Amino acid sequence: MQGRFGIIGGSGLYDIPGLKDAAWTQVDSPWGAPSDAVLTGTLNGVPLAFLPRHGRGHVHSPTTVPYRANIDAMKRLGVTHLVSISACGSFREDMAPGDFVVVDQFIDRTFAREKSFFGTGCVAHVSVAHPVCPDLSAACVSAARAAGIRVHDGGTYLAMEGPQFSTRAESLMYRSWGCDVIGMTNMPEAKLAREAELHYASVAMITDYDSWHPDHDAVDVADVIRTLQGNGTKARDMVMALAAMLPKACASDCDQALAHAIMTSPDRRDPALVAKLGAVAGRVLNPKDTA
Ligand SMILES: CSC[C@H]1O[C@H](OP(=O)(O)O)[C@H](O)[C@@H]1O
Numbered sequence: 001m002q003g004r005f006g007i008i009g010g011s012g013l014y015d016i017p018g019l020k021d022a023a024w025t026q027v028d029s030p031w032g033a034p035s036d037a038v039l040t041g042t043l044n045g046v047p048l049a050f051l052p053r054h055g056r057g058h059v060h061s062p063t064t065v066p067y068r069a070n071i072d073a074m075k076r077l078g079v080t081h082l083v084s085i086s087a088c089g090s091f092r093e094d095m096a097p098g099d100f101v102v103v104d105q106f107i108d109r110t111f112a113r114e115k116s117f118f119g120t121g122c123v124a125h126v127s128v129a130h131p132v133c134p135d136l137s138a139a140c141v142s143a144a145r146a147a148g149i150r151v152h153d154g155g156t157y158l159a160m161e162g163p164q165f166s167t168r169a170e171s172l173m174y175r176s177w178g179c180d181v182i183g184m185t186n187m188p189e190a191k192l193a194r195e196a197e198l199h200y201a202s203v204a205m206i207t208d209y210d211s212w213h214p215d216h217d218a219v220d221v222a223d224v225i226r227t228l229q230g231n232g233t234k235a236r237d238m239v240m241a242l243a244a245m246l247p248k249a250c251a252s253d254c255d256q257a258l259a260h261a262i263m264t265s266p267d268r269r270d271p272a273l274v275a276k277l278g279a280v281a282g283r284v285l286n287p288k289d290t291a
């Protein structure tokens with residue numbers, strides 16, 4: 001493939017064993033410190049960068065994950081195709097603990113996070129109507145199947161603020177909205193990946209039935225962790241298969257998301273913010289430097 005394969009690993013997934021030339025690399029970002037160093041190396045000849053979303057040892061809560069620094073760091077390392085791997089609860093009987101869901105839509109109910117790289121002095125509006133890369137998502141489905149995982153192709157992920165799990169009333173409401181799974185981290189990650197013009201896909205690993213289910217009264221962290229341990233092994237098998245299946249083309253122009261997005265006229269842009277946006281948006285802000 002051209003570019004680099006990136007993975008952001010969620011709860012229970014803190015490394016990728018077996019990388020050739022593996023090294024944990026500290027990446028400096030103008031958006032603050034990323035969650036941890038990034039594990040770089042190659043997997044079956046494919047250059048890969050892996051970042052544990054909560055840091056090794058699970059240091060960051062869903063609210064304090066430095067989402068902007070993480071996406072910026074991946075972009076700085078040359079990542080073009082980013083796969084998010086996360087734990088989630090299920091709203092559907094037929095999406096059971098142990099199953100994977102390759103998510104294709106989100107409802108963002110988070111409220112205490114920075115959600116954009118852009119702002120005063122450089123305003124941009126990207127489309128997230130179709131928030132994931134369909135080609136990369138299709139490859140994730142194929143890779144999960146090749147690894148023998150029960151996988152659902154498509155699903156709506158409700159992103160909640162957390163860190164507490166939902167009340168039963170909230171869980172029933174999200175279910176009535178038609179959501180399929182719930183987690184605490186895919187937003188604003190997916191929005192930021194779009195702003196950074198990455199091909200992004202999200203693989204959600206079901207650990208529980210959230211709190212709507214009549215036979216599973218409340219989310220129990222001990223149960224979640226038990227399921228996570230099994231899911232972690234499956235996730236690594238999927239990643240191995242995916243490295244050989246990454247798409248060569250994208251029909252959705254994920255890598256052109258900023259083409260018409262920036263509203264602020266060049267003479268009114270804040271030079272400090274423009275400098276900070278170098279990795280994320282240099283392609284459109286400083287075309288001469290990146291040509
Ligand atoms: C340990 S269950 C709750 C926790 O796990 C998920 O994290 P991630 O999406 O990074 O796998 C969920 O969103 C919560 O943050």
Ligand SMILES: Nc1ncnc2[nH]cnc12
Pocket residue numbers: 087088089090160165166182183184207208209210211219224
């Ligand atoms: N039920 C749930 N709600 C939110 N985040 C989760 N992560 C794993 N299970 C979850």
